[in-house]
Amino acid sequence: MSLRTLWLSSIALAAAAAAAMPALAQNPAAPLTIVVPYPAGGPLDISARIVAEGTTQLGPITVENKPGAGGNTGADQVAKAGKTSNQVLMGAVATHAVNPWLYKNFPYNPIKDFKPLVLVARTPNVLVVNAEQASKLGIKTTPDLVQYLKKNPNQFKYGSGGNGSIGHIAAEMFESLTNTKMDHTPFQGSKPALAALESGQVLLVFDNLASALPQIQSGKFLALGVTTLSRNEALPDVHSINDSVQGFNVSTWFGLFAPASLPDADARRYATAFAAAMHSPAGKEKFKKMGITPEELTLDTFAQFVRSENSKYEFLIRAAKIKID
Secondary structure, three states: OOHHHHHHHHHHHHOOOOOOHOOOOOOOOOOOEEEEOOOOOHHHHHHHHHHHOOOOOOOEEEEEEOHHHHHHHHHHHHOOOOOOEEEEEEEHHHHHHHHHHHOOOOOOOOOOEEEEEEEEEEEEEEEEEEEHHHHHHHHOOOOHHHHHHHHHHOEEEEEEEEOOOOOHHHHHHHHHOOOOEEEEEEOOOOOHHHHHHHOOOOOOEEEEEHHHOOOOOOOOEEEEEEOOOOOOOOOOOOOHHHHHOOOOOEEEEEEEEEOOOOOOHHHHHHHHHHHHHOHHHHHHHHHHHHOOOOOOHHHHHHHHHHHHHHHHHHHHHHOOOOOOO
């Protein structure tokens, strides 16, 4: 037998052996868990529970909160989930578009390690201040805030849900575009950041609209502007920050991701079941109370969106020279 024949035979045997090996995929027959990489009580956690309660085709679904490292801890857990587990991630703009460009030793690949299933929601952040404090300082609008910060540089703190959170990114961009400067106070999630704003510990917070909406509606917080280019139907009288701070445009999104090893057939089944729960009358009503309209992107179209967002924030973060504290 010639050397060439032996070489070709070895290739064929290796290919056959590889084909015979079981794929390192999750076990769809195991109970399903939605991992939320943030503390309980936030919009991603609430949304995950709405989906879990409304999905009937996949059996019982539990929700596990795995916060840490700006969302990286929980996302990494799902990225590396073994074949004996059955986990999906409630990922977000931070875990898949922002954090990869902020952390030096990033633990997973947000594109290659995941299979996007369904985009749950896109929602603006909103710039909020303590209504009582704003009244004392004479702040009623975004231009009022900018003018006040320029007259009082480095005298105030802003809060966020953590280093590298979208609220942190939004505030850094705001400072850069308005030539103002504040100290950053990061918290472990949205709820403690908003609690600090309510107590007067910080002057302002850029937060997810769904999180801040109850305090805005109660009058505790004053919404100065939304972070998207257009207004939001939940706050029709609140201007876009871009109206007075040209170039400002930041939004929050979150959706469900499986590990890349999940077979395509199961990914389609999961996406169909999750989308049905989101768009059911009960699901829509629950999301509406949060100021959220469920999205339509699934599978390939969601994957294209994630890649686009990843590239967008790479450019934005590098251009603005934003770094983790």
